Amino acid sequence: MLEVELDIFSGMPNPTWTLTYEEEGELTERIQAAPEQVSPLNPSGQTFGLGYRGFIVRLIKDDNGPWSRYQSTRETPFPHEFRVGNVPTDAGSSVAQWLLETSAGRAGVDDELLSSASRGVNLIPPPPEDMPPQSGGSRASKQEQSFEGIRGVWLDPCPDANSLYWDNYATFNAPGVVEKNNCYCFAANHIANRRYALPGLRGGAPAQSMSVGQIASGLDADGWRETCQQPDGLTIAAAIWPGYDYHLYRLVTNGDEWLWAHKPGGTPVIHEDSSGRTLKRTQTGPYTDIWIHPEDCDRGEYSVFVGFYYQANATAKVK
Known part of the structure; x- marks a missing residue:
């Protein structure tokens, strides 16, 4: 008996369903052929x-x-859990395309999810060869920036002395860890082995919907605040795919780069936005910078930015 999971969310549970006997036979034939x-x-x-x-x-x-x-006929059987859809193949024999066509209406797969998935697997492209400079200034105040036609504002994080930074992606990308901890676990620097850790669950007020108000309230219940915390603490940022999912980022290095990282669901931690741009500040000259950070980057479907949050802990426990 096979279970199928549409891997599309970062924080919330993915749509999951069991194949019928006939569907299992169809999938088997398609994989046997390719x-x-x-x-x-x-x-x-x-x-x-x-x-x-x-x-x-x-x-x-x-x-x-x-x-x-x-499986019993294969010299080397496939693992009990595997991914399809990330390897280019002919559309007529594509297992992922067939699964997508048969997923409508199952486990909450609606038109918006189908539309999002129909655009293809989101693989981060290599970083651009040349990025044009943009005007910038001191990080001591908000600076209005523009990059590739997108207007944004950089909000200065907490002072260096009051923030904790770990670019510890390797810890969360380790086998047996990476698939069991979601974006909230990474943002909170807590290997909780909670694949679907949820803002507010530990604090007794779990988010009831994927809205700005509910995610903000959930983070507040878990001890996160919208102002810098003393003496030392974590800096994170939150965004939502309205009505569907949430996603969190963590600031992992201090100035002058201000590098951010994030973990899309059960996949490895990355430093890039959906356009392949590294989430950091790049000095391109004495008075020019490029700022790319969670509020002003390509977040794909996570179009609504919730805010920056802080907590005076090296590890913020989550559930």
Whole structure:
């Protein structure tokens, strides 16, 4: 018996359903015809961003069905859990395309999710070769910036002496950890092994919907504040895909770069936005900078920025 997960959210549970016997047979035939479509959950050489990342297929019961029988014929059986959709293939034989076409109306898969997924797997492109400079200034105050036609404002984080920074992505990307901790776990610097940790759950007031008010209230219940905290603390940023999901970022280095990182769901931590631009400040000359940060970057479907939040902890416990 096979379970299918549409890997599209970062914080909230992904749509998941069980294939019928007939559907399992169809999927088995498609993979048998093109086994190269099967990939590890986090394949090397690919960097996933926010949004659609293909489908995760897992064996939940060995019941001598079509998939189990096919596995028994392979010299090297596939793992019990794998990804499809991230390897280019002919549309007619694509397992992911077939799963997408048969997913409508199942486990909450509506037109918006189908539309988002139909644009393809969100793989982070290589960073651009040349980025034009933009006017900037001292980080001691808000600076209005423009980059590639996008107007933004840089909000100075807490002073260096009052913030804690760890670019500890390797800890969260370790096997057995990466798939069990979501964006909130990383933002809070807490390996909680909570794949769907939720703002407010630890504080007794879990977010009830993916709205600015609910996510803000949930973070407040968990001890996050909108002003710098003493003596030392974490700096994070929150955004939402309205009605569907939330996503969190963490500031991981101090000035002059101010590097941010984030973890899209159960995939590895990254430093880039959805356009492949590194989330940091780049000095391009004595008086010119490029600022790319969570409030003013390409967040894909996470179009509404909630705010910056702070907590006076090296690790903010989450549930």
